[in-house]
Amino acid sequence: MTTQPLLSVKNLKVHFYTLRGIVHALERVAFELNRQETLGLAGETGCGKSVTARAILRLIDPPGRIISGSIIFEGRDILTIDEAEVRDIRGSQISMIMQEPKMSLNPVIRVGDQVAETLLIHDRSLNRRSARRQAVDMLAQLGIPDPTRMAQRYPHELSGGMSQRIMIAMMLVTRPKLLIADEPTSALDVTIQAQILALMQTLVSEIQTSVLMITHDLGVMAETCERVAVMYAGDMVEVGSVHNVLKHPQHPYTQGLLQTVPDKANPDQPLFSIEGNVPSLLEPQTNCRFAPRCAHVMDRCKREIPPVYNLNGDHQAACFLHDGSPEAQAV
Amino acid sequence: MNVTHAIDKNEARRRRWEARRRYLKDSYILWRRNRLMVVGTCIIVFLLLVAAFAPLLATHDSYEQILPDRLLAPSTKHYFGTDGLGRDIYSRVVYGSRVTLTIACLVAAISTPLGLVIGVFAGYVGGAIDEILMRLSDVFLAFPKLILAIAFAAALGPGVENAIVAISVANWPSYARLARAETLGVRNNDYIQVIRSMGASNLRIMVGHITPMCLSSIIVRLSLDMGTIILTAAGLGFLGLGAQPPTPEWGLMVSDGRQFLVDQWWVSTLPGIAILIVVMGFNLMGDGIRDILDPHQRQS
Amino acid sequence: MQNKTNIPAKTLLRIEDLHVHFPIREGMLKRQHASVKAVNGISFTLERGDVFGLVGESGCGKTTLGRAVVGLAPVTSGDIYFNGQRIVGLTGREAYERARHIQLIFQDPYSSLHPRKTVCDLVGVGLKLHDLAEGYEIDERVLALLNRVGFSIEHMYRYAHEFSGGQRQRIALARALILQPELLILDEPTSALDVSVQAQILNLLKELQSEFHLTYLFISHDLGVVRYMSNRIGVMYLGSMVETGLTNDIFYRPQHPYTRVLLSSLPSIDPDTPHIGILLEGDPPTPINPPPGCPFAPRCPECKDRCRIDKPELVQHGQDSTHFAACHFPHLE
Structure with a gap:
């Protein structure tokens, strides 16, 4: 990429200190958001989408804490500048739309x-x-x-x-230069959702804003985003252009997630479903978070954290199945 | 999927018991985490022990008047000194805990069920019945509790039993209000609708499904009210409308000592401190119970 | 009770011209000055073994319709027949009997389970209510059903708050099934769940349907889910049924403009298919004063003068004898 991205999140780690123990809400979140681009952040409840959004505005309140990482926005690291500067950025340069x-x-x-x-x-x-x-x-x-x-x-x-x-x-x-939309249409009906999404798209191109679109609805993502990042249990598993990720998913979780959508499924066959449950986030990450539910699991998936591999074109996946592809630069 | 059709009775009993134990264990953790509540509970347990073992703890007969020993300052012989009739204040405070506890418990036992039944019924049935019952409770709530209790006690005549009735009558409307508010909040919840759609009768819904939801806030309110109940009882005693002399009731004792307040401070002050500590104990405990009974607390 | 109406036993549920209106009372004297016409003249039938998908946007009355069938919403006028018996306004013994055969699953699994009861009590409550079992027999039957929906004895004596959304919805299913109902009304059973959990629940629902010979009234706003689950679909708008038909007819040959809008608003997960949505103007009107003509007329892209005055009936327009639309100018191939 020739120009510097508007927002670059690297190795973001956020923990919550609760009564039950430390919840490792975000373990390894890294993505880049280019100027005038709409990036979708996909994943299921509890995977850390909203925590990521709040971390970008530095709105993580106790018992949560940003442990490490950097969030470079317009050349400044939001995590190191002082509170007054962050306040200045909030609302004027980065705005957030909530679900309700x-x-x-x-x-x-x-x-x-x-x-x-x-x-x-x-x-x-x-x-x-x-x-x-x-x-x-x-x-x-x-x-x-x-x-x-x-x-x-x-x-x-x-x-x-x-x-x-x-x-x-x-x-x-x-x-603002960046608009974070946290499930902006989940509470709305489909016909209204279509109106709002169309409206957002027109405005965004008029004002020339970048958008971080957080949604669990893959259909909304396919329609509005240019690039997509998929999260699972606080870990970033796949990033890439919307075409690459949704048409040729390379991480087993993304593949599974896309197959569970009933839209085009044959009603005579059972829907594909990912067996098992989301792991507890009380343990720090020591392996691939998805390993216990993965159909392609290998021994090393249970022992090591898979690095992020660069695949063809604008596409990265954190999965050992792609061992041999060049690893992405250490984040 | 294989379907098991038999369940071992013992297995079921054990699991049920385990679940209950887990619940208690969580409660214990929540209790221990709240230091003030631990203090409050200790005070109440202490009060219960004192009441239970009063004959062992007392050093003198609480009624015996030894006129030559009147108004003695606290000493090793009379820990809290003696009152105007030469009675040992320490022993009277110890025995007084029984009177106080009796009043508090009986008031609780009368006014909470009454308030709960009226409140849940009014809230669930709604309409005109609700209006009538709530206007009635408004009439009671319009007066300060002590004033109302004084009025009833005066009408019924002095005495501990009448004081209990008077305080209960003054107290139930606040529980009825609370129970009604909780009922209104719960009544239209999905889980009540489910049980209705399954064919449950109204009585069953009220008793089995709504009342348990009201209980926690009622218990919290009651434990916070315990202090007020004791104070009201003491106030009635102080005014001569509650317990009658020579009953060792704390409020009465404070009242008796007020003529000596300047020179013999202990006669009034020490029973007063007893009231203060117990009221505080109940309040601290009430706050903590709220946390323990809240199911949301258990999730975190 | 006698079977007075002469309908074949194949029909499980028949709804005729159902109206559910909620009065709005205001002011000191609580005088009624308007009413919310949540369900405004709906008729359809449910055959035994059907999965009838009821779709529509929020406020269209689909939830109220489901609740009216189980007696949780007051019926203003019209009839509901279950197994040939009229079940409107039942009280006492009859309502209690009816309750066994029709069960409702709610949308929000977090609020539909009593927070102070164990799973065993929650699921077993139906058996107790209807005196079908007592003592350990309850535990036994509860466990058998819990096993079926994927739980073990481990979970049986826990409280609802210890479970996730998908697990709670399975507990709610077990609670409904323990009475061996014939009709299950599912009110948005998966819309509070994630897609991967949704897939598990939908699969389970399909399995249970054939295993327990159930008939479903499947209420949802999610067309993808409804298409996957149902064999027949009804589309509601503002308290009225605007189109009914077999699933494929509705999806591939929609006749009513609203159905067409609804289908085109559905975002596709294929990023390469250019998506041509029909955008609607404005918000849905409130059901307090629905328009006199076609309920969809004020927003309809193809509205003509007649639509504003004359309310269209739900009738067959095309060749399919099962496909009905309430439109004066339906789309026909």
Whole structure:
């Protein structure tokens, strides 16, 4: 790659110190996000997708702690700069959209004021009136009919889809360089989901923002992302272009995950299912986390952590099946 | 998949018992983790022991008046000194723990089931019955508990039994309110709907499925209220509406000593400290019980 | 009770012009000033052994419909026949008897299990309620069923909070099956689960269906899941059934514009197939005051004048005698 990526996460390790012991929530997370690219972060509940997102904003609260790694955003390591600088980045350069739009909006403040508020936080020179005007402009840009009246409403008067649109307005009004969308459409119906995804795609290209799209829905991922990273139990198992990962998955977990989707399955045959359960994260990683459930498991999978192998094109997988391929640079 | 059709009775019994033991073990861990609760529990256990072994711990007869020995300062002979009639305060405090415990336990035994039944019923049935029962409880809640208890005690006449009834009557509405609130929260939950759709009767749902969900908050509330109950009982005693002389009741003892407060401080103060410690013990324990009974605590 | 209606025993469940309206009361006097028409005139039949998939977006009334069948939602008008018996508004003994034969599985496995009971108590409750077993016989039968859904005696006396979502859903299944019901209403049984867990549950559901001779009413918003599970599908919009038919007919020859929109909104996991979605304008209208004509008219890309005034009936348009659509201008090949 010729240009420096916008965000590069390396060897990120996050642990949670709970009563039951140390939860190794993230063990080895590494990916790069290029400018104006949409990267999908896929994986199942508890695999660490949302923890990764929060770590990027340095929003890991006790009992969680970022143990090691680096998150280089625009040449700065978010993990080492001081709190004031991080606060400055949050919201203005990196914004985050949450899953439950209704929960993320303050119920007693008019939505227009909430959108304006994000502007005011980051630009002291702005006065309230022009912030409001910009907020209304943003709503108009989102294709919301009658934006001036919409700005006067309270969140409870809005539908789920409209709330999510307001959230998107709030997050994009500062024109951030990176938008983290944590399951932005999981709480919405399919027809509304289609609207929101289309809207996000248009806006993202207009504002020229990069997107980190966190979703468990592989269909959404296939439609919106250019590159995909797959996580399993706190470990990054496969990264690559959406075509490579979803059409030619190279890690047994990704292969299994794609086969469990019932969309195209033959109803007369049982669905493919990955046997076994997600491992406990209380133990530190000493082997391939997927080994106990893997159909292609080898002895060394149970003993060693597989390195990340570079495959053809934009494609990496952490699996011993690809031993012999060049290893990716130590992260 | 092979289907086992028989289960060994002993095996089942053992597993059931194991599950219960695991639950207790988790409770113990949660209990130990909360230091204040440990302190509170120790105080209450201590109180129970004192009440149980009062005859062994007491150094004197709690009723015997030795007028020449009146108003003696604390000494090795009279640990807490003597009162205006020459009675040994230490022995009276020790015996007084029995009176206090009796009042507290009986009030709890009367007012909580009453409040629970009324609250769950009102919350589950709803409608006009709910309105009537809750307006009734509002009437009670409109007055401070002590005032209400004083009114009832005055109407019923002085005495420990009447004090117990008076405090219970003043107390039940708060449990009814709590139980109703919990019931409303639980009533429409999926697991209640499931059991309804399986054909369970309303009585069964209320008793078997909703009441257990209310119990924990009621128990927490009760243990926090224990202090107030004891204080109310002491207050009634102090005002001459509760226990009657010469019963060794702590509130009464504080009242008796108030004429000597300046020169013979121990007559009032030491029973007062006993009240303080016990009330604190119940409060500390109540806070901890809440943590233990919360199923969410067990997940983490 | 006598079988008054003359329908073949093949039909297990028949719903006729069902309405479920919830009054909205406001103000001091609690006067009713409007009602939510959650289910607004629905008819369909379920044959024994069917898996009938009911799809639609949130608020379309599919959950209410399922609840009305088990008696958890009040029926305003219309009839539900189960095994030829009318089961609307049953009380006392009859409701209790009906409860044995129709079971409901809820969407959220976290809230459908009582938090203070052990698995054995949770699953065995049906046996106790209906006096089908007592003492250790309960434990025995519970264990047999738990084994079937993939648990061992290890799990039998644990509390629900010790289990994951997929495990909880299997416990809920065991609880429903212990009464040997004929009809199982599955209300979004996998939408709270991850795909890999979903696959396990769906496989289990299919196995159980043939093993226990069950009929499913499978409610879901996920078209992929419904296609995989059902042999017949009903599409609901705003309290009305807009299209019913065999699964393949619905998926490959959809007639109603809403079904077509729904199918095209489904994201495909194939990144190379360009996806042409039909985007809908606006949000679904509320079921408080549904439009007088076709419920879908205000958002329909092909809406004509007639659609706004005249509510279309669910009738056969094409050649298939099983394929019905409620549209004045259906898509026919």
